[in-house]
Amino acid sequence: xxxxxxxxxxxxxxxxxxxxxxxxxxxxxxxxxxxxxxxxxxxxxxxxxxxxxxxxxxxxxxxxxxxxxxxxxxxxxxxxxxxxxxxxxxxxxxxxxxxxxxxxxxxxxxxxxxxxxxxxxxxxxxxxxxxxxxxxxxxxxxxxxxxxxxxxxxxxxxxxxxxxxxxxxxxxxxxxxxxxxxxxxxxxxxxxxxxxxxxxxxxxxxxxxxxxxxxxxxxxxxxxxxxxxxxxxxxxxxxxxxxxxxxxxxxxxxxxxxxxxxxxxxxxxx
Numbered sequence: 180x181x182x183x184x185x186x187x188x189x190x191x192x193x194x195x196x197x198x199x200x201x202x203x204x205x206x207x208x209x210x211x212x213x214x215x216x217x218x219x220x221x222x223x224x225x226x227x228x229x230x231x232x233x234x235x236x237x238x239x240x241x242x243x244x245x246x247x248x249x250x251x252x253x254x255x256x257x258x259x260x261x262x263x264x265x266x267x268x269x270x271x272x273x274x275x276x277x278x279x280x281x282x283x284x285x286x287x288x289x290x291x292x293x294x295x296x297x298x299x300x301x302x303x304x305x306x307x308x309x310x311x312x313x314x315x316x317x318x319x320x321x322x323x324x325x326x327x328x329x330x331x332x333x334x335x336x337x338x339x340x341x342x343x344x345x346x347x348x349x350x351x352x353x354x355x356x357x358x359x360x361x362x363x364x365x366x367x368x369x370x371x372x373x374x375x376x377x378x379x380x381x382x383x384x385x386x387x388x389x390x391x392x393x394x395x396x397x398x399x400x401x402x403x404x405x406x407x408x409x410x411x412x413x414x415x416x417x418x419x420x421x422x423x424x425x426x427x428x429x430x431x432x433x434x435x436x437x438x439x440x441x442x443x444x445x446x447x448x449x
Contacts, residue, residue, distance in 0.1 A: 215403045216435040222246040237309040240289030244316045247282040265326040289313045311340035352401040359388035
């Protein structure tokens with residue numbers, strides 16, 4: 180078996196596991212399943228393979244950049260070191276420069292594409308949402324992985340975009356999740372006296388929003404994003420008891436997610 184065939188077979192098997200055995204040509208939904216089963220590299224690879232030559236849409240850009248972001252986070256081994264100096268970790272990560280280049284190219288492509296749509300239709304809900312999500316992925320790269328306090332122009336654009344989505348559609352779960360993260364970013368990453376410049380920030384409000392989003396009757400992708408976001412934020416808030424309950428729910432939905440299983444097992448062992 181040559182290398183190309185081996186890679187294709189391996190990806191098909193990965194999709195089969197993540198989708199309950201229903202492997203095929205693959206869809207963006209399959210790439211989402213791979214992502215939520217913590218198969219970030221395979222998720223990014225499938226998203227890339229789904230693109231037509233010289234063309235990709237903003238939903239694809241958003242998912243692939245998210246998967247690339249989590250790939251880099253895993254390689255840097257940063258789950259418990261979100262605020263320190265990351266320079267040494269970056270220097271030691273041989274795969275990160277290529278991942279960062281792909282991430283940057285997709286972020287820029289998605290931003291340009293979304294802004295072009297909004298020039299024609301400023302109220303386009305999808306373009307507003309995905310522009311906000313792409314901007315936030317850039318902010319998370321800067322704050323979370325690079326340890327840089329920059330990206331505030333992208334943050335402001337994200338705030339405007341997500342606010343516009345929620346004004347038109349208050350039940351947009353993924354926009355609510357993004358809004359919660361923005362509240363949390365401002366509350367935990369900016370000085371108290373300057374938070375008004377970024378629309379305010381409130382940790383309790385952010386958690387309440389995520390709890391509501393996780394309980395909403397919605398599609399499976401939106402529900403998964405809300406559950407994982409709530410689990411992450413509860414860990415940051417050191418609310419282990421509630422985080423465990425959320426993790427156990429996630430484990431039932433995504434039993435192949437080794438990261439969740441390891442976290443649950445580690446807490447039970449203590």
